[in-house]
Amino acid sequence: MYKSYGELSTAVYEKTKPIGSSINGDIPYYISRLQHITSPILEPASGTGRMLFPLIDAGFTVVGVDTSKEMLDLCKAYATKNGYDPTLIQDDVTTVQLHQKFGAIVLPTGSFSLLTSREQAKKALINFYHHLEAGGKLIIDIISPGPIEDDPTVSHIHLTKETGIRITSTLLSNNWIEQTFTKEIVYEKWTNGEKTDTELQTLEIRWYGVEEFRSFLSEVGFMDIVVSSDYIYQQPAHRDATTITFEAKK
Template sequence: MTGLLREGFGATGPGAVTPDGCAVELYERLPAGDQPAVIAAAVPAGARILELGCGAGRMTHPLVDLGFDVTAVDESAEMLAKVHGARTVHSSIQTLDLGTRFDVVLLASFLVHAHDPRVRHELLASCRRHVADGGCVLLQREGQGWHENLPRESPLGSDGVARVLSSEPAGPGVRSVHVEYVYPDARWTQTFLSRPLTAEEFESALTAAGLAADATLTPDGVWVRALPV
């Protein structure tokens, strides 16, 4: 395993990892589930999508297959090397400035729960900077009680399982989350920092970045559409 991890983040398992502990080989395997369909139902057909933090293309590839024009951004060159069918940009989200705007900006993978509020604001500011007038930002947030009733597991396709093993206090308002991913031929773990947000804190963060929640896209409230204001 290679990669320089940020403080508070950890990983075990085969292959290269990103600074926040995401294993490239693992993220190649993770299924997208119904998330591309949720996105497609919330935006115009054929929309230009800017995907921030695309990883190895877990959602990029099905979105391209659905006919969307996707620009995929990630800070990991190893992750981007796995992406096909989309324009790729090697950059951090916070510093990104493409000089153009998109019909849809996508911020998935719970990135809005960055443990540092300054980073969260920079992520949302990048969303606002790149969304067109009349466009939208789609965000994935933690569901209610996500840090409770652990351990909890969910299937990964037909042969894998993900287990959220623990979520422990790691500072004021911050949790340290430990997850394992098990397949018949490999096992990975990831430890990362998360800042849970109340509904009021989430909406306040959007407001500070010039966005406003428009609709909840899934019954569990995990996917939200926001509009520029």
């Protein structure tokens, strides 16, 4: 019934977050924090390649991993059209085994928060640790939940003059004890006034306290942990921050 990042949600993602677009300054921030890295970089949850291609343009070798075939298909089509040849792998970030080590692993814009159980999250962090070189760097964003809207929200994305997608997002649950909230998102594609396709998605997000996540990284074995907010290096996390970024080394 439900599908994560299918054809319609991928089309909306590409329209609202096109390849190469920076979200609140994340791309220049990540590039600046990776300047000393000479080994390949791994981007789990690389999606359409929004950040992957700017990293390649900045001179890095990047391997992308994602579970969504639709996201990777769009990424591959962009690569072919524009003369890129990145390594792209469809796999689960908690279990993928690439048999190589990386100088850095990057997870921008809260992708890690889609791992909604602590067990999944720990398994992923252990896997990232395994894939890093000695002294390699992990840079990872977590989402600050902020206000969570109870009422459904409706938005529209125009793909062409004749075609658009109507997105209805409804909060299903908000669990403060488990630190998760779940939304149901309905994508309806309309062409010349007729509904031609529908896609249902559940989106579950997990959030962490700053000290909780710092301890989580230490528990896995990461060291030299630095916390920043809103893509300003070492700016302390604060109540109005939308993104908290952790850097840590193996």
